[in-house]
Amino acid sequence: MYLKHFRLTEPPYSLTPNTEFFFGLAPHVEALQVLQTTLQTGEGFIKVTGEVGTGKTLICRKLINELPERYYCAYLPNPYLSPDELRWAVAMELGLKHSSSIGQQQLSGLIQQQLMALSAYGHSIILVLDEAQALPDDSLEALRLFTNLETESRKLLQVVLFAQPELDERLALNKFRQLRQRITFSYRLRPLTLEESTAYIQHRLKVAGSEGSALFTPTNAKRLAKAAHGVPRLLNILCHKALLVCFGEGRTQVTKQHVDAAVADTDDALPVRNTVLRWSLGVALLTSMSLAALYWVKGGVV
Incomplete structure (x- = not known):
C-alpha cells in the first residue's frame, strides 16, 4: 500500500516468515x-x-x-x-x-x-x-x-x-x-534486547530497499522496541501500523504520534492508554486506503 510513497521494493514488515529478511540476531x-x-x-x-x-x-x-x-x-x-x-x-x-x-x-x-x-x-x-x-x-x-x-x-x-x-x-x-x-x-529462544530490536527494525527496512534518511529515528525505533517487549512479530505489526499512519498523513518520516497510535491499536503491545490515538489510527487507515485507491485509478503502483 505504501511502498511507492516510502520508495520501498517490498513490504518490510510482513508477518510471513521470509528467510531473505533473516538477521543474525x-x-x-x-x-x-x-x-x-x-x-x-x-x-x-x-x-x-x-x-x-x-x-x-x-x-x-x-x-x-x-x-x-x-x-x-x-x-x-x-x-x-x-x-x-x-x-x-x-x-x-x-x-x-x-x-x-x-x-x-x-x-x-x-x-x-x-x-x-x-x-x-x-x-x-x-x-x-x-x-x-x-x-x-x-x-x-x-x-x-x-x-x-x-x-x-x-x-x-x-x-x-x-x-x-x-x-x-x-x-x-x-x-x-x-x-x-x-x-x-x-x-x-529469549526475547530480543532493546539494541537487537532497533537493529532489527533498520535491517528489515534496508532489505526492503529503503535508502537515504531513516524512516524511524533512533528514538522512535526504541519506542517501538520497548512496546514490542522483544517479540519480533509484534515489532513487525507495530512498524507496519506506524508506517500506515505516516503514509495516511502524507509524511515521509515516522513521528512519536505515529508510534503511539500504532501501540495503542495493538493489544499485546505495552499499552498507551489513549482512545484518541486508537481513533487516529482508524482515520489514518481509511486515508491510506483512499490514497491507495487513488493511485490505482491513476494506474500507479503504491
Missing part, C-alpha cells in the same frame, strides 16, 4: 548453531521452544533451506494429527506411495524400509515439526516410537521439534519421561 544464530551441531551427532530429539512470535518458524525454514545435500528432510508444519495421521504424513514426506487400505503395522514396516533405503544411499533423515505443542499425547508417544528405528550403529531418524513453551510443561509430566530422556539438546 544472537538468539536466532545460537539456536541454528545448536541445531546444526546436534544434527551431526545423528542421535535423538532436538527441541527449540519460544514464545509466540519469537521467530521459531523463521529459524525452522532457515535450517531446512541450509541443510547439506546428504540430509533428507521430512517437514510437518501442522502436526495436530492423530497417531495414524502422523504415520501417514511421515510416509508421504518420505516419498512412499501406498494404498490407503493397508494397516498401521504394515505402514510402519514400509516407513522403516524407506528409512533404511534412504540411509543406504548415504542420507541422514530428519523429521522437522513446527508448532509441535499441538501434537496430541498419543501422537507424542507415536513420535517417540519412530526413534526406535535404527541399525546396529545409528538411528534411522532424528526429530526436530519447534514449539511454544506449553510443550515443555507437558513433557515435564511423568508419563512423558521416556520421550523427555530422548531429547538430547534443547534451546529456549
Whole structure:
C-alpha cells in the first residue's frame, strides 16, 4: 500500500516468515548453531521452544533451506494429527506411495524400509515439526516410537521439534519421561534486547530497499522496541501500523504520534492508554486506503 510513497521494493514488515529478511540476531544464530551441531551427532530429539512470535518458524525454514545435500528432510508444519495421521504424513514426506487400505503395522514396516533405503544411499533423515505443542499425547508417544528405528550403529531418524513453551510443561509430566530422556539438546529462544530490536527494525527496512534518511529515528525505533517487549512479530505489526499512519498523513518520516497510535491499536503491545490515538489510527487507515485507491485509478503502483 505504501511502498511507492516510502520508495520501498517490498513490504518490510510482513508477518510471513521470509528467510531473505533473516538477521543474525544472537538468539536466532545460537539456536541454528545448536541445531546444526546436534544434527551431526545423528542421535535423538532436538527441541527449540519460544514464545509466540519469537521467530521459531523463521529459524525452522532457515535450517531446512541450509541443510547439506546428504540430509533428507521430512517437514510437518501442522502436526495436530492423530497417531495414524502422523504415520501417514511421515510416509508421504518420505516419498512412499501406498494404498490407503493397508494397516498401521504394515505402514510402519514400509516407513522403516524407506528409512533404511534412504540411509543406504548415504542420507541422514530428519523429521522437522513446527508448532509441535499441538501434537496430541498419543501422537507424542507415536513420535517417540519412530526413534526406535535404527541399525546396529545409528538411528534411522532424528526429530526436530519447534514449539511454544506449553510443550515443555507437558513433557515435564511423568508419563512423558521416556520421550523427555530422548531429547538430547534443547534451546529456549529469549526475547530480543532493546539494541537487537532497533537493529532489527533498520535491517528489515534496508532489505526492503529503503535508502537515504531513516524512516524511524533512533528514538522512535526504541519506542517501538520497548512496546514490542522483544517479540519480533509484534515489532513487525507495530512498524507496519506506524508506517500506515505516516503514509495516511502524507509524511515521509515516522513521528512519536505515529508510534503511539500504532501501540495503542495493538493489544499485546505495552499499552498507551489513549482512545484518541486508537481513533487516529482508524482515520489514518481509511486515508491510506483512499490514497491507495487513488493511485490505482491513476494506474500507479503504491
